[in-house]
Amino acid sequence: MYWNAEIECMATEDLKKLQYRSFKGLVNNLYDFNRFYHDRMKSKGIRPDDIMSLKDVSKLPFMYKDDLRENYPTKMFSVPNTEIVRFHASSGTSGKPTVVGYTQNDLAYWTEALARSLTSIGIGSDDIIQVSYGYGLFTGGLGLHYGAEKVGASVVPTSTGSTERQLELMQDLNVTAIACTPSYLMHMSHTANQMGIDFRRDTCLKKAVLGAEPWTESMRSKIEGSMGIKAYDIYGTSEQAGPMFSECEEKKGIHIGGDIMYVEILDPDTGEILENGETGEMVVTMLKKEALPIVRFRIRDITSLTDEECPCGRTSPRISKITGRSDDMLIIRGINVFPSQIEYTLMRIPQIGDQYMIEITREGALDDIKIQVEIKPEFFSDKVEDMVRLRAHIESELKKYLNVAAVVELKAPGELPRFQGKAKRVIDKRVI
């Protein structure tokens, strides 16, 4: 079942023509009406007439997250306030949030993208979907809410929190699908265990639409195995609109609405555009955006692109699962490690506190990763053997999730630094 077969199954050549036409219109419009993009293009000596094919897109300048911060809150907007119908804001990485705005049309294609995604997962009017993403400034809750209503599903807008109540509602309303972050679903599963709820026996839950944070295939098999459901990845950031694009039932990459977003994959070091199938940094251009234009945005997500037809019949371009951001990602002995995975693992170990530090060093050609954690006073033992055993347990948990051996150091509570605002927990001492 397709929501919009014309676009989703369009021949690649036709899609490219459509994308080129959108691009042309977008660039003309920005050059004439958007101060930021006009100045950027001028400083690079590019005029709209220089864009004569889709390949010429690579002549346009990049934009960065910092541009959004520097133009806080609405200096990059292309439309007057009268046309804005909604704002969302992200928490911000360096103290200052970024604000995004939407026109009526922006909300319409965002909802359209979600309707396509949910349909491709097999969620429709027969479903009762619990939206456990946060509602509010975060895009997840409201985004999924309108997308799910569009396909005719019955929405249970629980937002996050009150997990026990969420589990009760899930049972009482015969909820069949849930949309939330993978870590919240893991938390729900843990709470359900404590309450004696067995997802297979006590709920009608069949599908989960998970996103907003990186998660791995091993987490997928854990969630699917323990809860007896199917879990699908959904992708999208507030700059793009919000969560928009997802895997289909085949789970062979995230289908991108090519009429909505144009994707390039760059070698992050050389800036060179990579071939399909090669892994690099994603650069996105939003082709239909009105309120806040996004052109060649260095989003820092690492992925690869393909436009081969999917077994589901869709010809839309697909990106591989995003495992993290290029600026957070640590490469330890050739293995990609994300601080979020480390945090996730540590938070599930009851004997240690919330603070941690990650230090990476290089001895010869080998990287070493050291993770410092604070033990909770009630788990302190006067026997070195007990403490060493606890340390070994933490190390083995980390090894299980990261696939790379980390050295753990136990510290007394209060010994590790506390951060105001965005924490800087990674210290990379490698000289490369």
Added chain:
Amino acid sequence: MMDNENIITQLSIFVNNEPGRLAAIAGVLKDCNINIKGFNLAESTEFGILRAIVDDPDAAFERIRSKGVIVKKTDIIGVAVEDSPGSLFGAADVLGKSGINIDYGYAYSGRNFESLFVRVDDPEKAVRVLKEAGIKLIKRSEI
């Protein structure tokens, strides 16, 4: 449980194994006006455990804890040892034959006697079997 005057309360303190950390802990003990009678330091790569026999351990425990230091009370026993060959063997042999495991131990040399403080998995039973074997134990009041 009857208050057993042969069971001594040791304070165990978590110390980070970094320059100055022991001094900082010792400073806390000084500020709390705690007199250390005997102590032992066990260490791993990044942390150490300071085990101390102090005056009035219950009050000392509360004072140290109020300073935000990780501290724990542990029951240990003190075996009097003579300054002659084989005296360690006597006590260790009795405990071993009774199936009592010694987790760790350290020597203490006081004004009136020399002894070995040991942490065992069952201190009540250890006291009983050592007494039955005629081995002298240190009383709390004697330290």
